Amino acid sequence: MPKPERQPYIVHSVVHASRILDAFQAAGEALRLRDVVERTGLGKGMCFRLLHTLHHCGLLEKVDASRYRLVSPIQRRKRYRLGYGAQGQDTSFAREVREGAELIVVDNRYQPKVALRNAEHLIREGVDLVIEFQTDEAVAAAIAAKYLEAAIPLVAIDIPHPGATYFGANNYQAGLMAGRHLGHFARTRWEGKVEEILLLDLARAGSLVRARMAGVRAGLAETLHDDALASRLVSLDGDGQFKTSLEKVRRHLRQSKARRVLVGTANDASALGAARAFQEAGRAGSCAIVGQNAEPDARAELREPRTPLIASVAYFPERYGDGLLKLALDILSHRQTPPALFVRHQLVTTENVDHLYPNDALLGHVASASSL
Numbered sequence: 001m002p003k004p005e006r007q008p009y010i011v012h013s014v015v016h017a018s019r020i021l022d023a024f025q026a027a028g029e030a031l032r033l034r035d036v037v038e039r040t041g042l043g044k045g046m047c048f049r050l051l052h053t054l055h056h057c058g059l060l061e062k063v064d065a066s067r068y069r070l071v072s073p074i075q076r077r078k079r080y081r082l083g084y085g086a087q088g089q090d091t092s093f094a095r096e097v098r099e100g101a102e103l104i105v106v107d108n109r110y111q112p113k114v115a116l117r118n119a120e121h122l123i124r125e126g127v128d129l130v131i132e133f134q135t136d137e138a139v140a141a142a143i144a145a146k147y148l149e150a151a152i153p154l155v156a157i158d159i160p161h162p163g164a165t166y167f168g169a170n171n172y173q174a175g176l177m178a179g180r181h182l183g184h185f186a187r188t189r190w191e192g193k194v195e196e197i198l199l200l201d202l203a204r205a206g207s208l209v210r211a212r213m214a215g216v217r218a219g220l221a222e223t224l225h226d227d228a229l230a231s232r233l234v235s236l237d238g239d240g241q242f243k244t245s246l247e248k249v250r251r252h253l254r255q256s257k258a259r260r261v262l263v264g265t266a267n268d269a270s271a272l273g274a275a276r277a278f279q280e281a282g283r284a285g286s287c288a289i290v291g292q293n294a295e296p297d298a299r300a301e302l303r304e305p306r307t308p309l310i311a312s313v314a315y316f317p318e319r320y321g322d323g324l325l326k327l328a329l330d331i332l333s334h335r336q337t338p339p340a341l342f343v344r345h346q347l348v349t350t351e352n353v354d355h356l357y358p359n360d361a362l363l364g365h366v367a368s369a370s371s372l
Contacts, residue, residue: 030067083122083130112139133157137206166340171212178290179219196258200238202266216264238270245273263289268298294348
C-alpha cells in the first residue's frame with residue numbers, strides 16, 4: 001500500500017481543537033468535560049485544557065459551572081454514505097470507518113447473484129459511493145453497469161470492475177514473489193531438482209488472479225533455469241476454497257507419485273487445503289507450498305513444526321481501511337485520484353511470522369489451523 005502522505009505543516013494542537021468543536025453536534029447543545037472526552041477519544045487533561053482555551057478565545061461559552069456550548073454554529077463538511085459490498089463475513093473495513101462517513105455493509109457471500117441483489121439494495125439506499133469486494137469477474141460488468149446507471153462512483157477491491165477505481169493486490173508481483181521463494185527453496189533444499197509443479201488456480205476470479213499464477217510461473221522459471229519446467233506443471237482449479245482444494249489435491253495425489261513437489265496457490269484457503277491433502281497422504285515432507293494473503297489461519301499454520309506451508313505473500317488487508325476511506329473521500333471531493341492503487345506485498349515465512357505479527361497470540365490466531 002502507498003505510504004501515508006507526510007503532512008509536515010499540520011499543527012496537531014489545532015487538529016485536536018477542531019475535534020473538540022466537532023464534538024458539539026447540534027445547535028445549542030451543552031456538553032460536560034466527560035461528554036467531550038467520550039466523543040473525541042482524547043485524554044481528559046487535553047480536553048480540559050482545550051475547552052478552557054477555546055472558551056478563552058471566544059469560540060465556546062460556559063452554560064454553567066460544568067457545561068460548554070458553541071458560541072455560533074459551525075459549517076460542517078458533508079457526511080457521506082458509503083456502501084460496502086463485503087466478500088464474506090469479514091467486515092473489518094467497517095471497523096476502520098470512524099468519522100466522515102456512514103457505512104452501509106452488505107455481505108456478498110461469494111455468490112454472484114447475491115452481489116447483484118446487494119448492488120440494487122445499495123442503490124436504493126442512496127449511497128454516495130460503493131466499495132465492492134466480490135470475487136467473480138463474470139458478474140463484475142453487470143454490477144458496474146448498475147452503479148454507472150445510478151451515477152454512483154465505484155471502488156473495486158482486488159477484482160477489477162469496468163469503470164471502477166482499483167484498490168488492492170499487485171497480482172503479478174505477488175505471484176512472482178511466491179514463485180521465486182518456491183524456486184529458492186528447491187535450489188537450497190533439493191539442489192533444484194523438482195519432479196512436479198502444482199498450481200491451484202481460482203478461475204472465476206478472472207484475469208487478475210491469472211496474472212498472479214503467471215507471476216508464480218515466472219518466478220519459478222527465473223530461479224530454477226529449467227527448460228523442461230513446463231512439462232512438469234499441473235494446474236487445478238481450487239476455486240479459492242479449502243474443501244474444493246483439499247478434494248482436488250487428494251484425487252491428484254492418488255494418481256501422481258511425484259516427489260519434490262512445489263505448490264503455488266491463488267490464496268491461503270487453497271494452500272491450506274493442499275497442505276492437508278499432502279499430510280493425509282503421508283507426503284508432507286515431499287512438498288513445499290506458498291499461499292497468498294497471509295491470513296490468520298495461514299499464519300497459524302506457518303507456526304506448526306512440520307507444516308509443508310513454507311510462506312504466504314502478505315496483502316495486509318488489516319491496513320486497507322485507512323487507504324480505502326481516504327480514496328473514497330478524495331473521489332467524492334472531486335480530487336484527482338489514480339485509476340489504481342496497489343498494496344505493498346511482503347513474504348511471510350516460518351522465520352518471520354512472529355516478527356511481522358507479534359500480536360497474533362493476543363488475538364487468538366496462533367492456534368493450529370487443523371480445524372478447517
